[in-house]
Amino acid sequence: MSNNKNTSLFQPELLNEAFKQSFVKLNPKIMFRNPVMFTVWIGTLVMLFVSLWTLFGATGQGSFAYNFIVFVILFLTLLFANFAEAIAEARGKAQADSLRKTREETPAKLENGKTISSAQLKKGDVFICVAGDVIPTDGEIIEGLATIDESAITGESAPVIREAGGDKSSVTGGTKVLSDKIKVVVTTQPGESFLDKMIALVEGASRQKTPNEIALTILLAGFTLVFIIVTVTLKPFADYANTPITIAAFISLFVCLIPTTIGGLLSAIGIAGMDRALRANVITKSGKAVETAGDIDVLLLDKTGTITIGNRKATNFYAANGVDQEQLVKAAVLSSLADETPEGKSIIELAGINPSTIKIENPRYIKFTAETRSSGIEYGSTRIRKGASDAIKNLVEKADNIFPSEIAERVKTISSNGGTPLVVSENEKVLGVVELQDIIKPGIQERFERLRKMGIKTVMVTGDNPLTAKFIAEKAGVDDFIAEAKPEDKMNYIRKEQSEGRLVAMMGDGTNDAPALAQADVGVAMNSGTQAAKEAGNMVDLDNDPTKLIEVVEIGKQLLMTRGTLTTFSIANDVAKYFAIIPALFIASIPALKGLNIMNLHSPESAILSAVIFNAIIIPLLIPLALKGVAYKPIGASALLRRNLFIYGLGGVIVPFVGIKLIDMAVSLFM
């Protein structure tokens, strides 16, 4: 393997494991799970007996060497197919192991002061972590707050804050506490974490075939049956035509015709789908979830963090007429002193004043409430308020003061530009407006455009008022939005779309997201989210990256496309194989049929060998494609079908003609 990409596909240590597994999987009980390859397994066994039979003097079946070569090629076909599955499993396991390794054998300090190994932790145990500790296992903080370095899992070096209560209470095993002290309750039994479940899925023991995989297996089994009929009936046909056909030729014909290429690669494709999800740091709870992701029609995305960068930021101070700009800035800063929200902090940031330099006597902080919809500070006889424009307007007008018209105008302008205006008042007189703006993530428009071409509707969920929401929705290019959203709005939206037959995906982290996550067809919970959210969803995103949904959808589509295109390729291959084998079968007794030997193959034996060799080596040649997946291009379904039909359908007809001819030229050198 010359380039880097391929090296990463086939790492030497994985290859060793996969080679071993290729043989282990020859066990008929395992082979039986795959009807196509199981028939090859039987054919191989028959060829083994035929080879031995010719060795001990059977006549009319060709030479021992010829029969033995056919046996070896069929045996290789089986190994190749097993290898495809084994390498996919090995890759998935390696990826999962590297995630799991970080949390093995970490000492855990229990509440009672005892220290035990992380492996001994049971669900419900409570452990304590202080700065510098590695968190021994997944859990939920029940007390305290800490900054945590999650780079071991997410690769993201910036530390995050996790605290008890609220939606950021989960901690992941293997991550490191950087500051403070937390008390954590263990939420999963050992061996039952999502990662463990995922590893089990990949390993095959608990791997269930997905509905689509079952349907495809039925199709492939059907084709296999057709060719059993074709091959079996050929025997009396040939007898009628006085044409003896060797067992090797029958079995070769059969193995070449049944869809071994897709049959051999099918489970590898499914595992590789989960692998790719894991590589994107998404743990899937079932193979079906990945498959469903490809079908998603509607994507619910939170505005904050997905469409816009983090939270709103103060971008401007607009003083009222006759008010000094500095007075406004100072009042705004004072009102934000006790404001822990990112918006409040951004006001201080924009003002460029260090809060610790402000000295005021006996400040009383007024908390934000849903009724007053404003917050502020009072000291001495000064009452400063900061809040929504209508709330301040009420306050001002109650005191018989006038709400200045230029401020009303400004508020409107800010709102319609997608910003949020905060009006500041002092002693019930308006000082001015602070403009908060959302910053739309760079490149997000292109991603939505891509989704639209895939046929996926994007919906932005936000707590903003409809005006602001509309502006951002338009600017970002989402198709719809839910403004002033409450948790049940999400749920209702999902239900409505589903009742019209659409499949909905959403991402969430909070406990109040859990019902919606469960209701959605694909629910991705952030790993930082609550345990309830993680239980409710069918995927967990270790990166806590809200745009991850988009990748998940593409992984799902790739998975289905890879199945479809390789099925087409596999079946299209049969045309050339027929033209290789049929003339070879009959040419001796019906010379007229040499007209069908359009590839001009060397001899009947070389033709049959070339066909089975091609049939065998096409499997390993396609393993990289099966593992990486067929590239998805959002060019519309019909164009995509045309493209894939052209590449894999027409290609599937032509490639084997070339391949078999080349192999025949090589084989004929030895015959």
Place this chain on the structure above:
Amino acid sequence: MNTEILGIIAMFGITFLLAIPLGKYIAKVYGGEKTFLDPIFIPLEKLFYKISGINPSKEMTWKQHLVALLSINLLWFLMSMAILMNMSWLPLNPDGNPSQSADLAFNTTISFLVNCNLQHYSGETGISYLGQMWLMFLQFVTAGIGMAAAAVVFKAFREKTTTQLGNFYNYFVKSCTRILLPISLIVAAVLVFEGTPMTFNGKDTITNLQGDTVQVSTGPVAAFVPIKHVGTNGGGFFGANGAHPLENPTYLTNMVEMIAQFIIPMAMVFAFGFFIRKRKFGWMIFGVMTIGFWLLAAPNIVMEMNGNPAIANMGIDISQGATEGKEVRIGAAASGFWSIVTTVISTGSINSMHDSSMPLSGMNELIAMMVNAFYGGVGAGILNIFIFIILAVFISGLMVGRTPEFMGKKIEAREMKIAMIIALAHPFLILGGTAIAAAFPSVGSVAISNPGHHGFSQMLYEYTSSAANNGSGFEGLGDNTLFWNISTGIVLLLGRFLPIIGPVAIAGLLAEKKFIPESAGTLKTDTSTFGIMIFAVIAIIAALSFFPALALGPIAEYFSLK
């Protein structure tokens, strides 16, 4: 361009032009809309429904449809056996023809019941006028059965989600009275004017040019022949079928009979599009069928017109084409054209001997029946292509990165299972039957008249014709033996009812599923790209299943001709 070719173009063109309005009309009939024949038939139907205690507006599920369909067929089977075995003493037997033996009656009944009309008797001597009229009745009702089953499939895709698929008896009776009967009447009028007899009198006596008196069989021929074509049945009143001068007297009747058998299968495709309000989808299927049809028909016309090089080598003039086994008044081109029309559609009436077709013409006739979905029989054609559509949807749906769906319904394991069983049944019946015949020469291949590749084709043709419910034959085969009667009889039954049960079941299952609206990511099934996909699936399944058999039969014969 000679007149022969012009005649073919005219036949196809007229059929096509008539099929579109007829399709619209058929969609109206199944949609329960008013038609111009209602004043005549509604009172009659009401009376019959009252007597039989049927409520024609009661909605049925797909299972209830199948129960009704199968039980009414069982009833007809019993009635048919009774009539055919007692014809000799029953009325309307002026020629004094005998009753049929049990095994012959069994064979005749089954072949007419499955809309195939494989005949092991000769109409002139083997059946009374009462028997002929009973068979005529079967020709009407079995065509009606096929159409009613297709209407159930139509209905399944008209509504978003439903288990209510209309009433079987309603569809069935309306197929007969609103569609089959009026068209048959028009055809009959043309036939009567062109000289086809319509009488209950016995044999007529004529004096020929030599002065001898000749007994000529007549009967209610003009009533019988139209439905034989309109219902794509194919069973002749006389032994010689469409080649008999009283069944097909002139080039005009030849054209009318051709159009008559062609028109409903074609119109049903348009009707599907109109009925489910997706006209473009109807046109797409029509396109696939038409391309498939001409890919088979055009080479046959050319090959038959070019004639046999081996005969030319003997110094014999072949400028009239391959004339062996053909009627001079019809000609090589029209015979070649008919040979494909009658095989793509499950009529199986013949106007030339297919046994004498050129080798690759014979192969095309075989392929036409192996596919059995390029137009196909009335009703059955739509049902057959439906299976191919499901398979094409499944593979192409995956290729565009979605789990496959058709008309907004997900195709899952259960539907695939049924579709695969039906797709498998056809090669299984054809290859299995032929294999048994080849494996037991004492009962099977003993019947062939030409040893070698052609003899193999004869056997293959017989089972292909049976499985496709076609009824035509490579008539060199001496098939009136116990083995052939029984084996083809079984193939006939399975070849009829499996392809009805399967599609109705799939359509019923899909109709129950949740409807998924179309998005930009949905595979559109009314595009030419999807048409190519269907065509590829048909070609691949037919080619892959039958290539070895065809190689040993017609292809080997073709290569040895040179």
